[in-house]
Amino acid sequence: MKSPILQSATKYLLPILLLFSFFLLLRGHYYPGGGFVGGLVASIAFVLHSFANGPEETMKILKRKPLSLIPTGLAISALSVTLPLLLGYPPMTGLWFEEPIPFIGMIGSSLFFDLGVYLVVIGVVLTILFTISLNNLEEKR
């Protein structure tokens, strides 16, 4: 199903949804949101794109396999969990920069944990989705 309306809509929706997902990721420490929700919204953006243009086009934007996001995200999360150990705190302790960063606010190690979750969620959802849809495409041919 190729609809020009959906295609031109996704052209604008994709960046907006990605921005929104990033917004959710950043506000997640004290307010509703966080890495998991943000990751889901970001993957919805790509899902929408693949509905409009076909999964192969989406793969082109992504440039690499979504599977590689899983270890990257896990590594970021795991490092942010173990980082406090080097400074003599128990694992998972939140370490914060002393000064807030303009526009973003306070940044701490928990943000990196969330960032890892965000990447893992995108990786998992897109891997499942592409595995199913690309298999279907191959069978059709």
Place this chain on the structure above:
Amino acid sequence: MIDNHILGPVFIHLFTAILQLIAWRKTVTQRYISGIGSFLGVLVAIRLLSKVQDQGILTMNASNWESPFGIVFVADLLSSTLVLITSLAGLAVSLFSSTGINRQRMLYGYFPIFHFLVMGLNGAFLTGDIFNLYVWFEVIIISSFVLMTLGGRKTQLEGAVKYMALNILASTFFLTGIGILYGITGSLNMADLSQKIKLVNNQFLIGITSMFFLLGFGIKSAVFPLYYWLPSSYHTPPSAVAATFGGLLTKVGIYAMLRVFSLIFIPDEFTRNLLMILAVLTIVTGSLGALIKLNIRRLFSYLIVCHIGFMIGGIGMFTKVALMGTVFYLFHDILVKTNMFLIAGLIRQMRGTMDMKSLGGIYAQYPKISLLIALVLFSLVGIPPLSGFWPKVFLFKEAFNISEYAFVAALVLGSFVTLFVIARMWSEVFWKDVPSDVNIEDKYNPMPLARRILLVMPIALLAIATVFIGINAEVVVKLVDQIASQLVDTSSYVEAVLGKQN
């Protein structure tokens, strides 16, 4: 003592798994990473145990939250010894799998999932928070589902469905129990719970809650009448996977039972009697099942059930000597059961089948390996001075002491049946000539030397550990004695977690 590094064994396996995910589809790299990671895991576990022996119980408040409020991790002697033995078994399985698992399974992520499983086991042993224990159980069962279905053969899926259905049921019971417990006491910290539970007026309700835990852990550790999933699923995955499952997964259930019943629900008369009855019936049904099975791995599965009964009986008697027996048997059982399934895998490599009728002649062809295997089998049966002998001494002694004659009879029956089936297996698999109508396909003999070493070395490693426990029984008995005192008198545990009580 607060020590921030007690989660080391967990993190080692976490990072090993992540590195392997980065090396996705590079199976050779994954094998090296797995071996190195498991080896480091053993070293870290040894360090943890020696530290706990020197400094007493170590705790770690995750995220720096004070103890009854945050999640606390506790390394006492029981958990750190179990972490060490698990890491050792993990190292053996990881070496064995580098040749014993086919490449197809590795491509779909066998190794990362295996390390997530070991990570979950270590986490379950180290946590001091009951909900966190549930989370580690979930990590374990999700990894085990993947390991069990990886490969996707029809029998595997059939086994996996049974396994999954009953384990999810077990988790549900466990979670319900936690929910009720939290509703009654308002705490999830196990040390805190042990204090608060004494103050609850309605002890009847506590008794009912403890039954939820008994059901949940009972399914997981395959206690009568909840064990049916085990023999019908453990023979389906590859032997290296079955070794992890058979050696470690049911034992986590026993560990959780030990922890929960020593710390939170001190067994009353009813629970003790119930546990004793369950123990006797588990031993009897397990040994009856073992008698009729001719497939090696099915036989071993029933032996697992049978020997779980020994440990449950020890918990049921709940005296210091009985707990010594249980804990010692737990250590011995992890090493030997893991090894048994690895041996089954080796036999499969040598003969291409696990059916006793079409096996034979291994002793004539591989006398040295057969002697190594015989050592493990002797240990399983419980011939002194190997590791299987000592725990039974404690169990017998205590059962006579408090006149649990039904349990004594069951112990005798279980031991004799084990002896009988192992003797039969020895004569059928090793001594008998190969049946004339069977073509043997020996994959082991044509293998290059390095791969053959990788198959035999893990078995030797675990066998050495068994012999070590047997010969150094004095050291181990001392350790087990301390563990049992910590289990009977939990004040040191509570003090380590919550600080000095007044």
